[in-house]
Structures are given as C-alpha cells and as structure tokens.
Amino acid sequence: MSTEHALTPSSYITHHLTFNSQPVQGGFWSLHVDTLIVSGLLGLLTFGFLYWIVRGVTAGIPCKRQAAVELLVEFIDDQVKGIFHGDRNKFVAPLALTVFVWVLMMNAMDFLPIDVMAWVYEHVFGQEHWRAVPTSDINTTFALALSVWFLMIFFSIKVKGLGGWIHELFCSPFGSNPLIWPANFLFNLIEYVSKPLSHALRLFGNMYAGEIIFLLLGMWAATGLVGTIFGALLGAGWAIFHILIVVLQAFIFMMLTVVYLAMAHESH
C-alpha cells in the first residue's frame, strides 16, 4: 500500500482496483500493462511448460509430469468429445485446452495475497498500481469471449456457407415462413449479443467479486485484533472456497467455448 495515500477504506480499495494503465494515445488507446504482462508471462510459462513436456513425450511408459499433462489433456478431450462431434483434434480440442489452462492460470493469480503482493509490486518492481489477476480485467474476458464469438461466426459460415448462415439467421428456430422471419432474426440477434456478454461477464464477475471480498476482508483485518483474527479466518475460508471458484470458472469458460463452437458446427 502506498504510504503517500491517506489510509481510508475507499482509497485502499481504489488503490487495489486501479490498473497500471499506460496511454498510447489516450482514451481507448491505452494499455493495461499489468494485465498484459501477467497474462503474457503466464502464457509463456504455462505453454512453455507444456511444450517442454511435449518435446520429451513418449508413447511408452510416461514420466510423472507427462502423466499429469496427459491427465489434463484427456480430461479436456473427454469433455470436448461429449459436446463436439467432428474432427476435434484439428482445432476445437486444442482451443479448449488453451482456454482452460490459460484462464485457470490467470484466475489462479487470485491466490496471491493481495497486500503482500502490493508491497512487492511497489517496492521490488517500483509499480504503484498493479492488478495481478488478468481475468478480473474486463478487457481480458471480453478479448477471449469475442475471439470465441468471431470463431463461432467463422465456423458457422465455413460449415454452412454464407447463404446457409443467413438462412439460419432468418429461418431458425421457429420455421421458414416469411411472416416469422423478423421474429427469428430478432431471436438470433439476441442470442448472438447475449453469448459473448454472458461468456465474458460471468468470468469477469466471479473474479472481480472474489478480489473485492479479499479486499473487504483485508480492510476488516486492519480494524483491530478481533478484526484481524476474523479477517484472517474468513480470508482463509474464502481462499479455500476460491480454489473451487477459480477452477470452476475456468472449466465453465472452456465448456461454453466448446458448446458455442459445437453449435456453430450444427445445422438446424
């Protein structure tokens, strides 16, 4: 926590929830350096690790770390197999693996104790503002959700053709009678808008709320001995519960990705 600020609850929370935003040209054209660096590092670390495993992969008796990675891969493959009926190995399953692993790692940054890390960021790296959980930045979740959304439209057109896709926009789900074309189109429009919104906001909301609760507990811990004890106890409880949330949200995000792409591959 910065010593220059007066330590009030609102300044504490505001401090923790301020991005390290660097303007490129100001306004929209600015970058959240913290989000980018943390997610980039996590991507490098995780996928570098996977690549390291893959380079030493053997079809014979696997070593323990290969077995662990295979467990993950087979888990993802099983999930995708149940939803997506096509050649999943070409794109959808690797996409699911990417989404799950990356989101899981970004969510897992929430496990780092916020105030300790704030001190590290400030005194080791010289950064006053640093938010370490990329998935509690709405830019990240929307980046992922919109990428999936574009992929969804891309595969829809690729599988059904442009005409087929437009036909589907107007003729499903209620039927191909011209009188109900507007209803169909409206329905599909709402669906296309709501999919990325719910996809992105679900993850963002969960991670953001998780962070806020850690902050509130941290604030309570600063109010006195009783607050410290209960804040610590509840903080530990919330952290344990958070293990579930982190994994669950990564899993849900991956499943929705697979479901959306599977729907894009199916003709109605």
Place this chain on the structure above:
Amino acid sequence: MDITFTLIAQALMFAILIWFTAKFIWPPLMTAIENRQKTIADGLAAAERGKHDLDLAAKRSAELLREAKEKAADILAGGDKRASEIVEAAKIQAKVEADRIVAGAVAEIEQETFRAKEQLRSHVSAIALAGAGRILGREIDAKAHNDMLDKLVAGM
C-alpha cells in the same frame, strides 16, 4: 471498467496461444496417448489370447491324462488276462506232462514186473528141478522132463 486497446492486445495473445497449442502441443500429446492406448489394447488382447490358449492347453492336458489313464487301465487289464491265460496254459501243459510221466512210469513198472516175473520163473524152474532131484535122489533126465517143467512154468 474501461474497454481499452488492451482487449485487442489480449485477443492477439489469445490467438497466438491457440495457434501454438493447436500446432505444437496438442498433436504430439494426442499421438503419444493414442499410440499408448493402442499398445495397451494390443497387450490386453494378447493377454486374453494367452489366457484362452492356457485354458485350451489345460483342457487338452486333462484330456490326454484321461486317455493315458484309460490306456494304462486297458493295458493292466490285458496284462492280467494274459497272465491268467499263461497260467491256465501252463497248468494244462503241466497236467499233460504229468500224465505222460505217470504213463511212462506205469509202463516201466509193468516192464520191470514182467522182467522180475521172467527171472522168477527161470529161478522157480531151476529150484523145482533141484528140489525134485533131491527128493527123488537120482538124476532126472533133464531132457525128458524139461518139456513138462517148461509147461509148468508157463502155467505159473
């Protein structure tokens, strides 16, 4: 909660990660896993086949054992039968031989008896002549009486 250029940068990073995973991570891992699955499946099939073969071999060995036992029993029975046959034959032969020996002995005895009788006859005639000579005190014309004596001896 401001949407910024970060979004596009993150999307770019996401695209790179997807490409990397789809190209370098997923295929080799899946290949390794599928190869191992195939190896395991083959191994299990081989084990199943081995078990089946073992069952067959066990069945076959039991069959062979049973056959061998039957054959041994047959051979034993045949041996017993043959042995009793040999004993019977030996008995019959022994009887025949015994009969023959007995017959020979009887014939020899008869012969001996006959010879003894002959000897006895000649001795009897001599004794009779000597006795008669003594009783009569004179020479007996052996010639004259030989015929009569011979007839006497023959009558004995």
